[in-house]
Amino acid sequence: MRKCSVFFLFLFLLFPYTRPRYGGELKLELPASGNPLFWDGLLKDSLAFSNIFYLDSRGKPWSFLFSRWWEEQGRWYFKLKEGILYADATPILPQDIANSINSFIHSNRPGALSLRNIIKSIGVEPPDRVVIEVASSANLPLLLSTPYLFLRREGKYSGPFVPRQDNSFEANPFFPGGRAFLDRVLLVYPPEIPDMSFTQGFEARAAFSVSYLVYLMVSPRKWRKLSRRAIFSLLSSLSWKTRADSYLPSQLSQFSLDFPLIRLRRVRGYLRRKVILAVSPALASMAQELKDTASLARVKLEANISENPLGELLAGRANAALFPSQAAFVGSEAEEVVGMIERYGLERFYPYLGKLKKKILLYMGEDEKKLERVLSSTYEYMASREFFFPVAVARQPVYLKKSFLPGGKDFYGRPLMWKIRRALSRPDEGKTDSSPQAD
Amino acid sequence: MRKLILLLVFFAVLQAQPPSRLVEECSLKVESFVLSREIFPRLAIASIRNHSLRSQGFVENLYQLIAARLSDYLMPSEGVLGFDSRGGFFSPPPGYDYLLRIVYRELAGDAYLFIRIYSRDGRFQDFLSCSGKVEEVAYREFELSAPGASPLLVLWDAQVPGEPLAVLKNGEDIFLLYPDKILKLKKVGGVLRKVKEAELSWPSPAYPSQDLRGFIGKVSLQDGVYLNVGISSSASYLYLRYSDLAPAMVLPWLVLAEEEGKILLGKFAPGKNYFAPVLGEVSLPASLQDLTLAETRGFPPFYDICVYQGLINIVDEEGKRRVFKGEEEIPSPGQSLGDEMECWGDYFISTGFGERERISYQDFSALEKRGELKQSGKIVYMSRTASGTVMVLEKEASRFWIKEIKIE
Known part of the structure; x- marks a missing residue:
């Protein structure tokens, strides 16, 4: 009986409101320099x-x-x-x-x-x-x-x-898809994450939005054990929710930080500064390491915002705009994925990724269908381990069911970013396919 | 004897006029099946099943209609194996060529007749289906003194067509509000019969809404009795004459409640699912024209409002109860109620705290909950009737039900 009442209490806490609620502001933080496909807005x-x-x-x-x-x-x-x-x-x-x-x-x-x-x-x-x-x-x-x-x-x-002015956007009451549940969206341009300084602390707050879950992906090979311990103790001391399972001293490949607004308010100002500076004498060198190695990240909206279908779309687009990868435009998707696996030494921690990499190399330029299958299973594997490549992040939420076949150049000679899956088209469509390759 | 049967069939046709169109449509399909065979076949009915709330008498009439319409091809059954509200099963005569299994179903205001045809060796041959609109809705009555029942009791319920936004009951008249029309139903002998339907044309501009809400209320004024209806995608609301649902006026206010000789007026926040943070007041007696001269004042945005002993109770944006006397707010326990609330005698009833799946009633003064009724669906709308019961519009899966409930 007690279990039952606890369960219902949990349910009430989970669904405290009975209708979708209107209101709230979504703060999207964008890098000062952006992805050329998104940069023009x-x-x-x-x-x-x-x-x-x-x-x-x-x-x-x-x-x-x-x-x-x-x-x-x-x-x-x-x-x-x-x-x-x-x-x-x-x-x-x-x-x-x-x-x-x-x-x-x-x-x-x-x-x-x-x-x-x-x-x-x-x-x-x-x-x-x-x-x-x-x-x-x-x-x-x-x-x-x-x-x-x-x-x-x-x-x-x-x-x-x-x-409106100051990069803010007010809900349009006449939007044909129905007025957005959010009242306002605010775009801010803080310093990019690699430029943050943990010694100051304030920049960290500016870089990390209070309403985002931020994943930082770092290359642990470049990290000293002391730094790993230092950053973990720093995060713990700030009372940020640190995922217990994400910190493994020997395999620190990813950890996630949740920044609840209330927590940050509590450690605002002098006290917070004091806490940060008192954590570890190795902070300065660790910050430098973090600056050098933290290059991948994913932003995910918190639950109450992602309940809004528009919120998900915004999250996808924010991801794409936040963490652009120039590499996405210079090679094929497969080359890019292999490059990422090698650059971040992921095979060492995820041996299965090594097998997938070998398969990608095997099928690259040989069998597009098999290659596509291996790529999608690579993404699935990464998603199951909760880490993401910028390309996967940029493409999947926005384009949903479209597939991104490698190869091909557009009319202006740039690498082709996306092409509609042939399977979605009618069988006779292949002859008159509109892709630039067919020209 | 034959004349008697014909007379019975005639009365059956009279009583069940809408299904007769269904029967005719399906019979034509059966005929075309028969005529497509090389040898003129003989048919028999094995069963007729009732997958609706219709009574046994209705299904018997339906069977009689089908049998009369297909009498040229049908062999009479040897006997009835059983007949109740769930349908009838017959013992087919020897020598038939094809066996018919019939299902009657009602879904969201549409009636369907499905006929499956089997050959004598049991092989499936064909599937015929026909559909039509239900002009009347069957309702189920419930025992008041059911043992172990909750203090809140359901008197009757009925599945209603489409996706209504609001419901109102006044005497035996039941009004259902849809985004583009309003239906007037009447309780007559186990069914809700459609009496009147009126199209609603909302003045522009329209505010598209992702969570459309409706309101329907009855208001008695000096110059007549009116229904006032509104949806959250419109900033103007329609006043219809109660008697014939003819449009009388378009106003920017809805009559939400009455309080000590005053009418309280409100409006939806356009495109949103709650009422705007403004309240209008008009002193009684008043005519419809007087509602245009309402005095307005600021008020917290709210989901629902009701008045008890001169106190205005609202559920605010947070789903919490707040109490006002005139313009002044009175400290209250601030119970979390949900988004639908009605004042009911010395109690207020609400959708409860959770996923709109329970109706609860509480004392106005006490904090504790006095009783609650778990629903199988989600509550869309609640309104108090003239006789003191409460009408509830509920969504279960994709179907909508109306229920009348009361405290025992």
Whole structure:
């Protein structure tokens, strides 16, 4: 009986509120220098503008703007929802959507070339239809679901949030997908994590958001035992929740820090400074080591924010923007993964990764299907061990069910980042595939 | 004898008008099955099962209708093996070619008739299904003095079509609010019969909502009796004449409660699932036009409100109870209640603390919980009836139920 009541008490604590709650502010911290694909503002755009299509959690294209869409003899018809508005309460017109798609396909953004090859014409059928004539039997909504394609009209905002001053975004009450549960999103640009200094302590607070769970991944080979002990004692002394199982003196490859707001408030100011400085005389050298070795990290939103579907999307995009990897754009995905395994000496701690690396090398350039399978099992293995490569982090949450095949260059000669999985397309689509490789 | 049977069938047709369309549709499919065979086959019915809340009489009528419609192809059964509210089983006569197994089902306001056809050697041959709208909803009555029952009792319940947002009962009239329409049902002989349906056109602009909430209330004013309905995606609310549900006025206020000769008015925070932090007041007696002249004041945002002995009780944004006398807040224990609450005699009842799965009632003064009723679904809406009971709209899996409950 007691067990039962404890269980129910736990349930009550877990679900103290009976409806989804509105309110709250999400603080997203971005690095001063960013990922060139995000740097010109994909994150900001996805807050301020509505994607014309997006992929739902099952990988199916879906739209907040259209009530239905269908294909008839090489023409796709998109029927606009009734009464949808921009943030300033002016109506969204089919012509705006046609213009947005038209300007996108003539841009150099990812996915634009594929669409340009397929779309023959874009028109509007009054009062509420957009008609797109296509050259092949491609699944047009799937291609339109690139995260770079937004509904744009000058001076109008169609996204879940409306930009205000000081990099803050207020919820848009007219967002066609329903008003966001969050009231506000705040973007801040603190110093990047490798620049933090544990000796000062304050920078650590600035770099780590109070609402994030931060994973730091370090190369333990470069760490002295003393440093490992010192950092562990530092974290313990600050009363940050340290995962007990993540600290293994001989295998410190990852640990996670949870920064509850209340805890940080308690150690604010002089007391906190005192605590940090008193931890260990080896702090200075340890901080330098951390600066040198901490190069990978993952940000995950806390539970109450990730309950919001938008929160998850933001988390995915924040991850991608926070921890860019230039390596993601210079080689194939497989080369990148092998490079990461080698660079961080992961085989030493995870022998299974060594086996996967051998398989990747075996199939690279030989068998794309098998290679894809090995890569996905590598990601699964990493996810099960709770560590992430920046590439995996950047790609998986945002693109969901799309696969990222290695190889290929786009119209401008840059490495191809993403291509839609052939299996998702119709069988006869392969002949008229829109990928740059087919040109 | 034959005339008597025909008369019975005639009355059956009269009584069960909506299923007759289903029967006709399915019979046409059975006919096309029969005509597609090379040899003119003989059919027999093995069973008719009732997967709905309908009574035994309804299923018997349904069987009679099907038998009468397919009499040209059907061999009469040798006997009834059993017939109750779950359906009937028959002993098929020797010499049939195909056996029919029939299932009647009601789901979210739609009625379905499924017919499976088997050959004499037991092989499955065909599956026919037809569907139609249910114009009336069957309800189940419950024993009041069930042994070991909780102090909160369910008097009756019924599965209702679609996804209603709110429910109101006044006498035998039951109103169901949907995002785009309102239904008026009446309790007649074991079924809720649809009496009236009115389309609702909400004034623009619309605030799309991820958690749509509805409100429906009855208000008696000098110039008549009105229903006021609102949804959280609209900033304006509709006042309909109670008698014929004709639109009377559009106002930016909902009548939430009455307090010592005053009407308390509120409005949804547009697009959100709680009421905006403002309260309007109009002194009685008042006409509908007077509601436009409401005096407003600041008030905490709240999920639900009710008035007991001149005290305004609310469940605030945090799901906690707060008490106000006029504009002044009175210190209260601040129980965690949930998001739906009704004042009921000397008690207030609420959705309870948790996942909207229990209804609990507590004294206004005491802290302790007096009784609670565990529900199988999640409570969407609660409203007090004129007779002192409470109507509960509940979602169980993807189906919606209304229940009338009272304290024993």
